[in-house]
Amino acid sequence: ARSIDLAVIPGDGIGPEVVAEGLKVLTAVLPSEVKLETSTYDLGASRWHRTGETLPEAELAGLKEHDAILLGAIGDPSVPSGVLERGLLLKLRFAFDHYVNLRPSRLFPNTDSPLAGRPEIDFVVVREGTEGPYVGNGGSMRTGTPAEVATEVSLNTAFGVERVVRDAFERAAARPARKLTLVHKNNVLVHAGHLWKNTVDRIAEEYPQVSVDYLHVDAATIFFVTQPQRFDVIVTDNLFGDILTDLAAAITGGIGLAASGNINPTGAFPSMFEPVHGSAPDIAGTGKADPTATVLSVALLLRHLGYQAEAARIEDAVTADLAERDAAAPRTTAAIGDALAARVAG
Amino acid sequence: ARSIDLAVIPGDGIGPEVVAEGLKVLTAVLPSEVKLETSTYDLGASRWHRTGETLPEAELAGLKEHDAILLGAIGDPSVPSGVLERGLLLKLRFAFDHYVNLRPSRLFPNTDSPLAGRPEIDFVVVREGTEGPYVGNGGSMRTGTPAEVATEVSLNTAFGVERVVRDAFERAAARPARKLTLVHKNNVLVHAGHLWKNTVDRIAEEYPQVSVDYLHVDAATIFFVTQPQRFDVIVTDNLFGDILTDLAAAITGGIGLAASGNINPTGAFPSMFEPVHGSAPDIAGTGKADPTATVLSVALLLRHLGYQAEAARIEDAVTADLAERDAAAPRTTAAIGDALAARVAG
């Protein structure tokens, strides 16, 4: 009998609420012969306040043993900026070598887009997850004085760029449009930019069926709002990917729907799935959070673990649920989860 | 008698065409007693192809002697990416210490926005222009091999951050909404981010009348498309400013209208004014380029040199011209320039 041994990090704010619905749908969609085991990890703001810990070694070692991780949201205004991001979320991405940060963007039917004319949007951003300006290689001297100098170093390796570019080509080759767009800023960040551009150009020769395009990151934001139909698969660095995927979420109806996977394609470490949105402490506990992004993250998780049919059932359920949504009659977090669970079970 | 001694760099692609219209409007708006002298500098792609030079010392010394610089556009696909950007455009910004890269964003009447509902948009981005990831402090080793490592260093100084933050506060204090938003990514780029955040918090005490806000750059892109009304003055680093101002141009009807000033507020060096758009080689020579961004850059130039009334006349002329535009009957570059020149002269 198959089984899924899942680590769950509910986290802060609306995290626990949306994760509860994600698990509800996951339980409903899995065939009864698949055994689902979950272990909850108490990590995030309240743990930090209580113990001063962000991600102790024991927990890191524990997490490593699971098949996958489902994460709700991390962060609270009461914690200094950077502490939980660097000490927990990014630490997990780096420790588990999540070099593919996968963020699909789709404008679902009956969903509001801030873009006039509701263009068709169906692309996926493959964001590098372990390098670039996220490596934590910065510092400051004479800190707090008028002579302060602060640096941030973007580190990029042929090893790191090639593996994510290959992953993006594979994804592009498997999609109907078979188009890959590299986004960087190689006219200014010439060294990192040339490494990315040369890598894409070289691997492109192995994928003659994939058409390849390059855009500067600034120009890419223009096309996101004027011509998002032009995108199929986008591959980009960690920071550009961070920026572009929030914009992508916004043009497809908001971060309430944006799912993501922090993937280690080799399987050496568990991959981690999380909604793109944050912990939204302002609406925590009100039942206003939309669990759909988490539910769609569960679909990515299932696909990663080889449950293609179940993943598709969830995505179809979301599409059907959104099609019937009535903006004038908002439902609670749990009601949306119930509706989705009923659909996938049906 | 007053006079303006202007250096003109028409540049590449549509640069010469739009600059010609900018000068036409400038000539028309200036009172007859103001003597306008222009010197044209042949810099850009064709110069580079001819002589291999991007910005020779003699030209740099010559440019320094003028009151201001008007630049059209730099860049051509025939030149390797980065050569003209780093060797000419950024070299000018750095050599002339253009630490305030000023980019106003306004949704003009009768102008298409890709945003549904045409929200009100009227903000200005104060982009730092001489530091951050633009300093050219990167490199690569084992280049072109599977062991390549490429770096890009973002350099940030208290000196550089404070002066641009002060400029932004001054601008915010002079505007009706009196609101300043710092955009950075201080939860990841903690060292540079803390320098920026601490500087803004400290200077804010001197401007109790200005309300201050902070947004991560990824979240800022969301608000650009969902709630651009919330912005008044934005202050941000060189790279985030680059990305955000292209997005700002897109949501306000396209880069055909986006003006910018590369300003040295001390007057130690000439400031440089240029449209945000590029050289658009695909439409060069067709008369399709919209010179409005250049004309609005001329207005910024005039305001910088103290010609407030003339600057306002140009902006009013643009507003009136746009209000009468008929998308079904596009005019040529020269026709738009003629119309604007006639309005400001009238």
Ligand SMILES: CC(C)[C@H](C(=O)O)[C@@H](O)C(=O)O
């Ligand atoms: C919270 C933050 C560290 C994170 C990032 O920058 O990657 C978030 O914005 C995201 O996109 O997952």
Ligand SMILES: CC(C)[C@H](C(=O)O)[C@@H](O)C(=O)O
């Ligand atoms: C051409 C390029 C170097 C430049 C920049 O990145 O600053 C441009 O995009 C701009 O915004 O003026």
